[in-house]
Amino acid sequence: MRKTTLVSVVAALPLLAALPAQAASYKIDPAHTFATFEIDHFGASVNRGRFDRKSGTVEFDKLKKTGKVTLEFDARSINSGTPDFDKHLMGADFFNVEKHPSIRFVSDRFVYEGDTLKEVTGKLTLLGKTHPITFKANQFTCYPNPIAKTEACGGDFVAEIDRTQWGMDWGVKMGMPKKVRIIAQIEAFRQ
Incomplete structure (x- = not known):
C-alpha cells in the first residue's frame, strides 16, 4: 500500500495547475454592463440612448478561446435622458415595446x-427579427475582482448595424x- 505524504501532494500542485482549465460560467454585473446606441441627427448632433435593465450569462474557456454570451435588454428601460x-x-x-419588450444578443463565436x-x-x-452582428473588441481582460471576491471578465465592444434590416425605418x-x-x-463575475 502506498502512503500519500504532504510532500508528495505539495510536489504535485504545479502539475495540477498545468492541467487545462474548463469552461467557466459567469453572470453579468448589471452595474458594469450597458448597451448604448448612437445615431446621427441630420448632421447636427448625435442622438444617444441606453437600456437600463439587463441580464445575461457568459460561458468562457480561456484556454480554448471559446465562449458564448447571452444578453437580454428590457426595451422598456430605454433612457436617452429626455423623457419625451x-x-x-x-x-x-x-x-x-408593446409588441417587442426585449432585445436579445446571443454570440456564436469569439475571434x-x-x-x-x-x-x-x-x-x-x-x-x-434576428440577424447576424459583429462586435469589435476595443479591450477585453479577466482579473481577480477584489470586491466580488471572484474572477471578473469584461470588455468594451462596438458594432454598426443598418437598423432597417430589423424593420426600424422611421425617418429614413x-x-x-x-x-x-x-x-x-x-x-x-465567475459563478
Missing part, C-alpha cells in the same frame, strides 16, 4: 488574434441615417 424622446423611441416608430480577443460574432434579435425618407452604432460595455 424616450416615449417616441418606445413607440411603434422605433422599438415598439482571437494570438491571445487578443478581436471580435465576438452572434445574432441580434430586435423587433422580432426624411434623411435620417440607417446606420446605428452600438457600444457594449460588459463585465461578468
Whole structure:
C-alpha cells in the first residue's frame, strides 16, 4: 500500500495547475454592463440612448478561446435622458415595446488574434427579427475582482448595424441615417 505524504501532494500542485482549465460560467454585473446606441441627427448632433435593465450569462474557456454570451435588454428601460424622446423611441416608430419588450444578443463565436480577443460574432434579435452582428473588441481582460471576491471578465465592444434590416425605418425618407452604432460595455463575475 502506498502512503500519500504532504510532500508528495505539495510536489504535485504545479502539475495540477498545468492541467487545462474548463469552461467557466459567469453572470453579468448589471452595474458594469450597458448597451448604448448612437445615431446621427441630420448632421447636427448625435442622438444617444441606453437600456437600463439587463441580464445575461457568459460561458468562457480561456484556454480554448471559446465562449458564448447571452444578453437580454428590457426595451422598456430605454433612457436617452429626455423623457419625451424616450416615449417616441418606445413607440411603434422605433422599438415598439408593446409588441417587442426585449432585445436579445446571443454570440456564436469569439475571434482571437494570438491571445487578443478581436471580435465576438452572434445574432441580434430586435423587433422580432434576428440577424447576424459583429462586435469589435476595443479591450477585453479577466482579473481577480477584489470586491466580488471572484474572477471578473469584461470588455468594451462596438458594432454598426443598418437598423432597417430589423424593420426600424422611421425617418429614413426624411434623411435620417440607417446606420446605428452600438457600444457594449460588459463585465461578468465567475459563478
